[in-house]
Amino acid sequence: MQQNTGISGYVLLLTIQFVFIVIFAIYTDYDTDLRPKDGAQSEPGFIVPKYGHFQDIHVMIFIGFGFLMTFLKRYGYSATGLNLFVAALCIQWAILMRGFFEMEHGTIKLSLTNLIGADIAAASVLISMGALLGRISPIQLLVMGLIEIVLFASNEYLQIELMKIVDVGGSITVHAFGAYFGLAASFILRPSKENAKAGELEGASYTSDIFAMVGTVFLWIFWPSFNSALVDGPEQERAILHTYLSLAACTVTAIILSALVSKDNKLDMVHIQNSTLAGGVAVGSVVNLLIHPSGALIIGTFAGALSVIGYRYLSPKMLEKMRLADTCGVHNLHGMPAVASAFFSAIFAYFATKEAYGDSLYTIFPGMKNSTMLEDEHEMIIGGFGRSSEKQAAFQLLAILVTVSIAIVGGMFTGFVLKSPTFRPLQTHELHKDDIYWETPDGHEYNRDEHLQ
DSSP states (O other), rough: OOOOOOOOHHHHHHHHHHHHHHHHHHHEEEHHHHHOOOOOOOOTOOTTTTTTHHHHHHIIIIIHHHHGGGGGGOHHHHHHHHHHHHHHHHHHHHHHHHHHHHHHHHHTEHHHHHHHHHHHHHHHHHHHHHHTTTTTHHHHHHHHHHHHHHHHHOOOOOOOIISSOOOTIIIIIIIIIIHHHHHHHHHHOOOGGGGOOTTTTTSOEEEEEEEHHHHHHHHHHHHHHHEEETHHHHHHHHHHHHHHHHHHHHHHHHHHHHHHHSSSGGGHHHHHHHHHHHHHHHGGGTTTOOHHHHHHHHHHHHHHHHHHIIIIIIIIHHHHHHHOOOTOOOOOIHHHHHHHHHHHHHHHHOOOOOOHHHHHHHHHGGSSOEEEEETTTTEOOOOOOOOOOHHHHHHHHHHHHHHHHHHHHHHHHHHHHHHHHSSSOOOOGGTTTTGGSSSEEEEEEEEOOOOOO
């Protein structure tokens, strides 16, 4: 039996795209710097600031995430194709949702910065997609993305603008949020007790694993750009340095530990594809701080070990005891390392001093900056909250608690929406299969290859 999205589903998606066009027409415009100015000319050879970072993050979103999810032997079309589809839709929605919090006189001013922020927001949805990969329909996936972006943008504004936490690499607002949102939705959509096991096609082939490694390598190479795109100057350079060192240490640790905990002391490709990236997540919330190069190495080493242990021991127990399926193991790559990053951020915030950071202390920790009073107008300008380092550390811990709570509640709500009679759930024999929704190579070749695995 084959299932497809149906004409009505595709009409709905096309309608959403037309709605986006209307909203963009009404509420968006160019940022002031993008408008032509009388007598102004661009300098010859002028390079748009941050465009290099934007390109790198774009590669991560569309190649890194997409190919990382091709490990399933019969889900490569969906992993790459739906990744492209979901990201393209969610980027537009994220531009609008994030922009609604930054409107000037009823208008969302667009620049390259908005695109970078939207790409990063889309990453949270792709992380959630990893938890449910192959177990929900494209329509369900798109509905999940639309709901998640609304909650993501709200939580991001709460954490960064209102609570003024430090999270340059997005470990708290992106990785933790995406992971626990997806896991919560997966919990609501969990299989029956009889089917609480890995599906028939929920595995890799030699070829699919190689394609997945392409995604891993692209993510690994460009992760320093993801973690440093939102800062400038020395902060940006520290972020690049720390991310690179953390990834390097994480990779060495993950590969060695993989051999130690796996059967016959052989390397497990799941660990190599995923756990080698955990260092980029774990260092994200402290990436621009003065953590010292050795601190980055320690964080990467810890993250690599934590992720491998999670894949080896925790994920099977989650499926066995809770019936909580996590197809890509996002809890081990994104969830736990992100929580660890929040704890690291609290530690380094606790020890942050004016002596160590100089005037940059208040740029890096805006919540520690004192408010100022205009004497002539007796008007208070809120530049910060005058927090002590101890209080800032407490806010970092509060941030991960609030983020995970919003993600879990939002994910469970979304799971109930996706479980409603409006959507027909995939049957057991339809899981992790491309030919439910895609025109695949002729059936004989398709089935023959499957028997060869």
